[in-house]
Amino acid sequence: MEAYQTIQLKTGTVIHERYRIEQVLGRGGSAITYLAIQLDTRRNVTVKQFVQYEERFEQEVAILQQFSYLEGVISIVDSFYEDETFYIVMQYVDGVSLAQYLKDNKTMRAEDVIPLFLPIMKSLGLLHKQGMIHRDISPDNIIIDFHNRLWLIDFGAAGLSSSRRPALKERVSDQTVIVKAGYTPLEQYRKDGKIGSYTDIYALCATMYTAFTGHTPPDAITRIPKDDIEPIPTIPKWQWEALCKGLSVNPSDRYSNMGELIDGLTVASDPDIPVTVYPDQITDYTRQMLGYNNEEESVTTHTDKVLMKSRRYHIIFGIILVLLIGISAGITYYIRHNALNDSSKQKTEQSNTSNARTETATKDVSTRDTSTQITTETITETVTTQVSTTQIQSNTNQSSTEKDYQIQEDPDYDEFRLGD
Structure with a gap:
């Protein structure tokens, strides 16, 4: 306590x-963890101040920074060395620890546990593929926020899997022993213990067991004589068997990677069970994405192989069915398309014939109109000519009449005479 007060x-x-x-x-x-404010953005962040600097902290930061997008894992904002102290700045999550939540509420609803833990399982699977093992998963290091999401925190105890240490030049002696009663697997009690994905699988299953029941599972050491644990009555038998496999004392009896654990907890292994939970979350792709080909970390039983083979057959059958449906739909479309084309051609021909008849009738009417116009013009000219002739004759007669009946008086004669 004195050391904390001084630093x-x-x-x-x-x-x-x-x-x-x-x-x-x-x-x-x-380490000591603080709530801090980032001055340039005014946002809340979490600052972790390490009591003693270790070179492996920087290796962990370098790996975790590549996975800041992972759901359910606290992302790193910054890291630096100042005043002989190493600091890591992380995303701040407003919520309470799962340990505090369970203290207040005893348990979580059984139907909520696995869906809430799924994002963490998937993210851990991707971290494991990079050789990073958390090594300290427990209700204390999981936060539940006010949006009902779980966040995995405190990677201060994280280390490299045994298969990755030579590549990154980390010695077995560099590994710190982390022990937390009820959540620490057997191999983690020894400094030279061989750790891997199965190490986090044990701790995560123990944490889910606590969420289901409200109490901590028995410590791994106490279960060595008899690997037995009290069952959970609120979940189906096949789910309990999957959780039990993840809690096996012997590492070789557990799931070898997170992809297999996800399948075990979400897909019923009994073909007679018609309903599986969360089918949209689980596919063979999930297992391939999170799985390993490393012989040290892959232990597949005969039953697992049979189940995997059965799933492959179902996938192949589904692909064939989809292809048949597609071919049938294509043939139907082709037949309907041809029928529509034939009908369209017939309508086009009928339209062309009708147009030709209309044009012929129009020409006939036009010819008739032209003939009528010519005849009318001829008649008009004739009538005009006749009228003009009659008018000339009438004018001539009128002039003659006026001349014949005009009386002129000659001053040289005593008699009246008609004019010339």
Whole structure:
């Protein structure tokens, strides 16, 4: 406690010229966790201050930064070394630990446990493929936020799987022993213990067991004489068997990777059971994405092989069925398309014939109109000529009459005479 008081940061302290410490969130064996404000963005962040610097922390940060997009895993914002102290700045999640939630509510609803843990299982599977093992999964290191989502925190104890240590030059002696009663698998009690995906699988299944029942499972060491554990009555038998397999004391009896655990917890292995839970979450692709080909971390039983073969047959049958439906739909479309084309051609021919008849009738009417016009014009000219002739004759007669009946008086004669 004295050591914490001497190095603990005070409220209002600014580190790295970017983060202002607000309050202490928690203390662990190797670090102190603070709530801080990032000054340039004004957002809340979590700052972890390590008591003692270790080179492997930087290796872990480098790997985790590549997976900041993973659902259910706290992302790293920054990391730096200042005043002989190593700091990691992480995303802040507003919520409570699963341990506190279970303390207040005893258990989680049985139907909610597996769906809530699925994102963490998938993200852990991808981390495992990079050789990173969390090694400290428990209700204390899982936060449930106010949107009812689970977040895996505290990668301070994370280490490399035994198969990846030589590649990254990490010695067995560099591995710190992390023990948490009820959640630590047997291989983790020894400093030279061989760890892998199955190590986190045990701890995660133990955490889910606590969420189902409200109490911590028996410690792995106490189960060595008899690998037995009290069953959970609120879940189906096949789900309980899958959880039990993940909680096996012997690592070789557990699932070898997270993909197999997901299948075991979500797909009923009994073909007589017509309904499986969360079918949209589970496919062979999920197992292939999260699975391993490493002989050290892959243990497949005869039953698993039979089930995998059965699933492949179902997939092949489904593909064939889809192809047959597609071919049938194509043939139907072809027949209907040809029928529509024939009908369209017939309508086009009828339309052309009708248009030709209409044009002929129009020409006939036009010819008749032209003849009528010519005849009318001839008659008009004739009548006009006749009228003009009559008018000339009438004018001539009128002039003659006026001449014949005009009386002229000659001054040289005593008699009246007619004019010339």
